[in-house]
Amino acid sequence: MASIVKQPKLNIPEEEPAAVSPRKRKLALRWPKLALTQRQYWWVTMALLAVVPLLSFTLVEYLNYNDPWKDFTPTQIALNLVWYYLGELFFYFLRGRRSGAVKLGLGIAWGFGCANHYLIAFRGRTLFPGDFLCLGTAANVAGNYDYSLSQRQALTLVIMVLVILLMKFLPNESRKKFSWKVFVPSAGVSAVFLAVFFGTGLVEGLGIEPSMWTTRGNGLFLNFAVCMKYMKVDQPETYSQQTLSGLGESYTSDELSVSVMDPDGTVRPVNVIVIMNESFSDLSVLPEVETNQDAMPFLRSLTENTIKGYAYSSVFGGTTANSEYEFLTGNTTAFLPAGTVPYQMYVSDGDPTLVGQMKALGYTAIAAHPYRSSGWNRPSVYSNFGFDEVYFESDFQNRTYMRGDSSTGYVTDQCDYENLIRLYEEKEKGEPLFLFNVTMQNHSGYQMSWENLPREVWLTGSLEGRFQTVNQYLSLIYQSDQALEYLISYFEGVEEPTMILFFGDHQPQVATNFYTDVLGTDPDTALAEKKQMVPFFLWANYDIPEAEGVELSLNYLSTLLMDTANLPMTGYQKFQQELYEAVPVINTVGISDGQIWYGENETLTGDLASAVEEYQVLLYNNIFDKSNRLEGFFSLTEE
Template sequence: MRVFKLFFAVFINYALISLFYLFLRKTFITIVFSQFLFFLLSFINIKKEQYLSASLTPSDFLLIKETFIAAPFLLKSVVLIGITVFVIFTIYLYRKENSETRWLMIPNAILSVAILSFFISANFTNNFGQYCDSNKTALVCQYRTSLPNTRGDWVGDHLSIKHLGYTTFFFSKSVDSLNNKVFKSQNIPEDKIQAIFPENETQQNKAHPDELPNIIFIMSESHWDATKLDKSLPKNVTPNINRDQVSTLLSPSFGGGTANVEFEVLTSLNVFLNHNELLYVSKLKRPTYSLPMYLNTLGYDTTAMHNNGKYFYNRSSVYQNMGFNRFTSIENMTTAADRGKFINQAGWTNDDLIYDSIRQQLQNADQPQFIYAITVENHPMYNDDRFGANNFKIKKDVSNSSKRALNTFLSGMKRADEHYSALLKDISKMKRPTIVIFFGDHLPNLQKVYDDFGFYKSEQEKTEKKDVKFFETPLAVWSNFPIDKNQFKGTFVPAHFLAPKILEAAHIPLPPYYQFIEKVNSCYSTIHQTGVQVNKKCDLNKDELLNQYKDLNMDAINGKNFSYQILHQHS
């Protein structure tokens, strides 16, 4: 795939250079001008990553004035002097070089327009996704995963640049922006957003920080009840988590897309209403109202944790935009020299590190702590023995590869339960009240195992996945103080409705934002790709509420972001 990504990147660079030639009609000056421009963009990106841990995107050029004010004087001077010298040098070269014959413009125009049109078409059609669903053997479909896809590449902007080169990345992001403007953006008027949060729905009296509980979310990689696959599989693999299970979480993702799950939990916005895009990568480039942002106003110290690289899913910049005080990634958990000691056979970091980081954050903390921890050691794929071979006996007559995958997955589940139990024992010794919320982000990507066990009733079910069974993971809640577990009654708890339930269970007042989310939940069990489920007991205008929720999503993700401005102003 890397080879084909490089191949496509070369084509885009060539097409852009040919496009410059159509305007300049001089070969040497075209090469000088294009390469300087590409170098300048790359240089600015390097500096932005250095100062802000975020990559340069086309929308940043709307903030030139703010950037110029914030940039260090020496950096501004060097860039301005460099641009000035280049402009003078370019004008001199342009006058010296003779224009070339017009017939050279024809092949350049054909090649440039054809290549760029192909890549723009690929972007606008999600790399020909719908076409390839029914034409999987077509030539373009064999290589579609190698086409630039900067709004859906889970590795995040930083590593996309590393794989594609900055010019290709910037071109793809520019087309993303055009795609959004043409098809997906709608500016919701400020008064419509203001109406969602009426002034009489003010926040209840804030509790004193000494009375507030620690809140710890543990989003466990691919954690799932494997007996849903087949009843012959080993039972009670996770006795401690089973003991505390209050419901199931309805995830927006199947087999991957971890960031979309945490997006829903942390913002209470909705992936389905946002076209199932990978929003951390495609859209979250500005401050967005969220659970940590609210808890900061109550006096919480807010921390995101993940024992993986800080750039995956753009988390280093996304967490800043969500208001987290810090992000503890693998880079902070251990030194680069020692990191290899914690990497398992599959290349993922053991969860010992993240659970130790949770303990360290809780120790000697004066403020109440909000920790959102994302584990990784039980990440697919499972074709290895990272936790040892044959820990579990698989009775069903399936392939050895499926037995091996299940053994690895179940062993990881068991380890997750042991980590969870050990953490609770340590927390139970602490004075401050603490609530722990444990859930799986999505079903595991078990690939052929699902087929061997007949998990899908038909090819259509396998493709469309319209049953909630494909999205339910265990949801466990533990606390060392009395909480209201009635909040979790029901068939499942959707990820986008989880946050206000946790706040109410822990006796923390709801701000206007979460009061509105609770209203939506009072009329809708879920708003999900499996269907929009209406609550029969709804005594509000359900259609108006759904439209307001859609407006909130559009405003926060694609619109003017009035919701953040209104809520931030009154927090």
């Protein structure tokens, strides 16, 4: 019989005195220990090695709003548990103690679950391997979130700590000598599993695919591992030089030629200003969302010389760089591995983009973002894209902040636009200017102070008083709308033909349960796409065609810009013009032919499938087969 005594009666060797400090030995003697025989200790620790991963799995999934024993299939449960057991095995060989492997496995699993819990709260999505390449970006804004423990975090933390404290009743375990007899079979079994998991079609055969927004379909560790497997992008089945040549012949790039006023009277803009406004969206597109007043009255009032509607983003709540990438390149991220950020992984010097196209047409290309340069690898990316000038927060003059000061708040849209106007006024008259601006005012989190932010718009109806973070967000959008009126009013009085494209990068992650309340926990694709909608408009201070209610995905926006501006277009943009007619929306959530929505795992048929396959071929050629990139297709041709 095991009993509790103040000093352990051990049949297992204690650690050498020299290996333990006097202070630690004194503390160890004060903690009562179970008097176990060697055999009893072996059975207890082996039982813990077997049982604690089940507890870890339960705690991690509870942290992330899942019921692991109901929401997952037996196959998904088994594939999740394998990773917990492999973790224990790794820590055993690392530490040489069974008890240490249990503690480390439990603690680190809880840490990952907690990180994922925060990511769902802050970004509305799960943890991906690519997130570890973005730690610098995350650190930039880390101080603006609320890290207080939720009820789920507190409960799971208490359970984890109790388990670790209870294990302190076990006798001290000496470090095991490294044994090849144990290591070789363990490593062999692990290697076989990893080879089968990552190197065969087992996962695909089981119907397991990466889950982009939640872990409900897989579980945290299985989903993370599946995302690692899918990080490798395979060639499309129809990929060939013959297919590429056929597309190149069907869509030829225009020659390099441009002037402000052609002899036939065609006006082209001297100034092209693109504003991607951080988290700018229209929450009224969501069911049951009502407010005391319109949050964007000026934007809605724009009709003259304006094309406007909604663009569908591939991201939600964050990962701004992917929206930026889709616009500047025309490449959708829909067919890239879930959670990857092209700015971190796929961009190289000289990649064809809208920046290079505008520079080839004689425009000075400027990028401006009123925040730190360390976000999303932008200095390197902007250099690769070929911007002539790049400005970050410290370069903005007379900075004013909202929801805090320079260390806690964000530069206001009003200040941002004043600096854009300054850049315009500093250029020489008649000099073509392409200005790409990413704002910062509306960035999360929305539990920040209300400093320099009047409370002017809030939720009413059934949602009134329930989501203060949403109310802050709505008031921010109202301020953005007023700043937008200032910007447009200024350029209305400018003589040089000027075109402004404005769009949001994604909807905000305001509160975990806000979207589940208005959309439900398992919306169909059409309803889920409501979370991806952001307003856009294309305005000019001269006559252009007018349109309202236009819907398209972000990857088409640069093509729409060039077409409306009557500027020379690449073969890629001409292909996208035709693709848009068949597939107006392609993003990570689904595909639309203008009438029917297809989810990310639904099979496309007929002309729709053919059009998407051609796009995938071009995407692969442009992103992954750069040495064989279709010549003269993604850029303008020489005269």
